[in-house]
Amino acid sequence: MAKTDQHDGAHAPVVEEVTDFEVLEIALRELAIEHGLFTAEDHRRYTQFAEQMGPAPAARLVAKAWLDPAFKELALQDAIAASREVGIDWINGPPTGFGTPSDFTALHVLEDTPTLHHVVCCSLCSCYPRPVLGNSPEWYRTPNYRRRLVRWPRQVLGEFGLYLPEDVEIRVEDSNSKHRFLVLPVRPDGTGGWNEDQLAEIVTRDCLIGVALPKPGVTSNAVRAVHPAVRPAARLVRGSP
């Protein structure tokens, strides 16, 4: 018997008013503040910072690298310095003054060629370059993606609709330590004479992870089912990234 309906977000079972996770989160935050570990203002400031993170800086970085060979060299040699050129002061930026703790401050740009394609995962958790790419998508965090990409990359990429020919080497980057990674795809045909804004538009989050290739006319990730939130984060209600 199929049980699809039970799992389908559109037909989600009635959820009790407050979940155990909401209660636990609030209880812990209250206790941490009362014990002086941090202040409510610290939490508010970091929330404000987290809410504005998204994939735009990474897309801009790739577009610039396609247009400017000197910038591309900088991106490949010192990606943290290149991030500054697209508005992200990864190390000194607010609020911590030493970067976003879970992302560390080492970034490496992986350059694709006509015979080499990179794709990124973190088989141990969900390491991801948040300051330039925002928060990771749900599928990137699933054990399924993490189990399979490191062993069956061609099959997994096929499920994303990406079929690579036999003369292209696939290089999986398992982001298991302090480096974070971004893919610099090959600039696609049909983009001659485009400016930086036009180019940045086709560099989607999926291209930057390596599960898609940029294409003229494609300016968003492949359409996938979205599991809805019961009480979505405020930034989603407001419609910011």
Place this chain on the structure above:
Amino acid sequence: MPTSVMHDYVSEMRPALHLLEDWAYPDEINHTLFQAYMKTSHDVGGEPDAPAKFEEKQEEEWELNTFVTCEVLAWKGIWTSEERRRLGNVDVGRTQYNGLPYYGRWALAVARLLIDKHHITLGELIDRVAEVHKRRASGGAQPRSTGDGKGVTRNRHHIEAVGKGDPQCFAGMAGEPRFAVGDSVRIRTLPTFFYTRTQEYVRGAPGTVARVSYETLAPEDEAFNREDLRPEWYYIVRFKMTDLWDGYSGLPNDTLQAEFSERWLEPVG
């Protein structure tokens, strides 16, 4: 609707053989079984799994709050993110690791941290959870006071990394790197207990150093807040997929890279 192995009872049925005798005698645990028990639950790379539907997800308010709480605790020197990963991804055990939502484990990691490091008692947490349940979480967090943070025990890292970043704050502390780009190496087959970031699937495999990365603490030390220990060099190592997986089903030139602390590498040839 196309055939899917997800959300279908028949596909999810598995033969199961449960041991009624759940008190193992020492002579019944051989080395292979012991290793299986000791494998860290976050280390899933290469485990057999069927294709699934890759979905996006809208973020819950409590998920964003939990993420922020975790980052602020690191910002303020209460833990490092490596401690968070151990507490939330490994210490929870397999059942909770695979059964709870992603940020649910982050929240549990905070709870364990605050209790383990004596910032709060378990009794306090129990009382507060019961109380928040009673008020049905209305009004969000309502701390009764703002604590004086002066007496709180904090790590050195959140001060020492300011203006430098991490791993840059460890630069110059590990001496000369033992390996160089192009060196042939092998990942050591060491036993693992409690925490590592060297995946099981690379242990014993030959590879080539692709990048000498940086100096920092080994994850086995950092995950336990041993900031008193000596940092090590890290290396990105490139493997041939065919050296990692028997019967690799892709193409012979396919490769994989990952990054390891020096203690995990040994020279080859």
